[in-house]
Amino acid sequence: MLNHIWLALIVIGILTAAGRDIHEVSQNSYGNGIPWMLQIESPQTISVYGEAVETSLRVPRRQLQLHFHETAAADAVIPARVNLTHAREGVAVLDVTGDVPQQFKIMAEALGSGETLTARLRHRGSGWEAEFDPVSLVYLKKVTNAAFDIAGVAVQIAIGLIGIMALWLGVMKVAEKAGLITSLARIVRPITVRLFPDVPADHPAVGSMIMNISANMLGLGNAATPFGLKAMEELDELNTKKGVATDSMVTFLALNTSCITLIPATAIAVRAAAGSSDPAIIIGTSFLASLTATIFAVTISKLLARVKMFRWDRSEAE
Amino acid sequence: MEIFRTFVSLLSAIAIPALILFFLVYAAFRRVKVYEVAVEGAKEGFDIAVRIIPYLVLMLVSIAIFRASGAMDVFIAIVRPLTDLVGIPAEVLPMAIMRPLSGSGSLGIMTETMQAYGTDSFIGVLVSTLFGSTETTFYVLAVYFGAVGIRNTRHALPTGLLADFIAFLAAVFFVGVLL
Structure with missing residues (x-):
């Protein structure tokens, strides 16, 4: 019985992850390859080129709909550290820990630490064109990471038991002898x-x-x-x-x-x-x-x- | 209720020091060489902890894969018509399913659910009752059977899961009566 349930959890988990990933790839759920058009809030503060400035990026509602294929209620304003060069190109490191669309968090998790997301910026017309690394197979990667992480955690739990086990088994042995x-x-x-x-x-x-x-x-x-x-x-x-x-x-x-x-x-x-x-x-x-x-x-x-x-x-x- | 609560929390606080004191002093009176015997017993602690590692790793990995894949959402979509029929709120299903699988996972779900629906709402009280009244069945089975190398667990898992299910129904019933 335990054998079957154990196997079922693994098989169902991996198949579900693969299924979700195939669905997302076919839908292009994260808008891979489509450039983002957005605004840098208060660009006048970025007068010094080659130095990082804390500001935020405004992503228009329409852009969110175009990339994520979902209706968005409002523009997304995301805090970011922006670093521009004279050629009006640069890099923005977005802080996605706050109140930002869920997809950005998933992208950050798939591409790195889960807290920040890096975009390449280029000046275009009246705004900025941003590009993220392509995101794919999110769930399969999550499954792999979860399996490796928890394997380490399991050993830590067992090692953590050693001290408390030694203490109580020592006391129990005394009680038993008495x-x-x-x-x-x-x-x-x-x-x-x-x-x-x-x-x-x-x-x-x-x-x-x-x-x-x-x-x-x-x-x-x-x-x-x-x-x-x-x-x-x-x-x-x-x-x-x-x-x-x-x-x-x-x-x-x-x-x-x-x-x-x-x-x-x-x-x-x-x-x-x-x-x-x-x-x-x-x-x-x-x-x-x-x-x-x-x-x-x-x-x-x-x-x-x-x-x-x-x-x-x-x-x-x- | 308040007196009961004070009594039990007092008992929890003094239980361990009182137990250690009583065991050791009583044994010393019976002329047991307390320190030597305690060390003898403590040595076993290491062996047991190391012995459960393979069982714990494999059990937790399979649960982690299930959790990370988001398969629970799919599962909930399947059982939802059934629970709607009986009148169990669908909002507590993630908790009911996660509780036997993962202690940290169900703690997270309890916190999220209470934040979303309020701590003192029917759903909030129900998820915390569920968390408080049942154990992480899979973890307990892996650790306890792992310690003695049991591979054929016979009816232990169905018993544990049925008991969890009964605890769930009982929690729905008693919280319903209370609120």
């Missing part, structure tokens, strides 16, 4: 024997799972992951088919991903930052929604374990 994890497992025994029938009631995995779920409920994500990974290792000790997920592992992850939330800290913080008059209003709704999801998640994990294609005795590690 017999605390077993005592904890014994306390919650009435619940866990039903949830995880194939895990012995005083097994250390039970203690780690309880720690993981408690940390999740309190919104302590940093502490939850080490406990959870420790629990997975301990559950794997009971696994008779290495490489295949056991029923208990799936039920544990169902509990983990749908976990009952007491305080959705991140969401509240974002709401407060966005100027909500009552950021914490979602505590009740989040609690009820996650409680419902948790009850269903456990039930679904138990039911699906009996479905033919997922049954334990029919599953192999390949």
Whole structure:
């Protein structure tokens, strides 16, 4: 199942990107090869040639329509650093981070950093003729860049886990040696024997799972992951088919991903930052929604374990 | 509600220091060589973190390709008639689809949606409830199964996604009752 979805995400992603690019090439969506006619705002400030001047470029509405094949409501005024020579030619570096047509942002991203866009200028009649480098295959390039970037990010995430993992696994080992994890497992025994029938009631995995779920409920994500990974290792000790997920592992992850939330800290913080008059209003709704999801998640994990294609005795590690 | 909130945030703040203190002091009383044992446990942290790298890289790459291609817009166009039929606002669909895939992606969508429709509107409260009440299922599966080298995940993914779907419906229902 995970195999298919993983493959589907990649195939759908690349095909969609290719499809969009073919559509854009056939439409010439960025007006490649058509020169832009525009005005430099307050050209009198550009008296010194060969020196860059901060000003802005006014792109008429008609020009936007001609290049982008969309109706534009108004002229676009784009801040730019303009550098002209005596021959009335030059270069403009457009700042597209502000309120400019979306296409300029996409062009900037496809041609460079995404913040600036470089145009070659030439004086023509009463205005200026500008030319950008041609833009094509925007989405395929985006897909490639995203894949390379995230590969690095994934390693950073894993490396970032090392410190916090070492801390918590160290503390957990001490608690385990002192017999605390077993005592904890014994306390919650009435619940866990039903949830995880194939895990012995005083097994250390039970203690780690309880720690993981408690940390999740309190919104302590940093502490939850080490406990959870420790629990997975301990559950794997009971696994008779290495490489295949056991029923208990799936039920544990169902509990983990749908976990009952007491305080959705991140969401509240974002709401407060966005100027909500009552950021914490979602505590009740989040609690009820996650409680419902948790009850269903456990039930679904138990039911699906009996479905033919997922049954334990029919599953192999390949 | 206010008392509950203060109680839980207080509990979150003291939970970790209290836990560390209690574990270590209790173990010391039981004559466990705390420092030596802690170092022993800490060594495992490195192995686990390194072991999940290949799983995490491949999972996040496939999600990143899907996101960057803009395939989600296409997907939303397909499911939209269905959700319109049930009366679920189409504005929250990007959030519902992104939430199981990517934590940072859904955080971005939550912020954008709240800016566009207002934090305290039905849609604003709904997207933040969605963000707050579910986890990034794909990330959790990649990391947790990766740590123990599970390749055949059996019914874990359908269970996680169905639970996310139930959480979505429950959020729509409870936010509707509240507002």
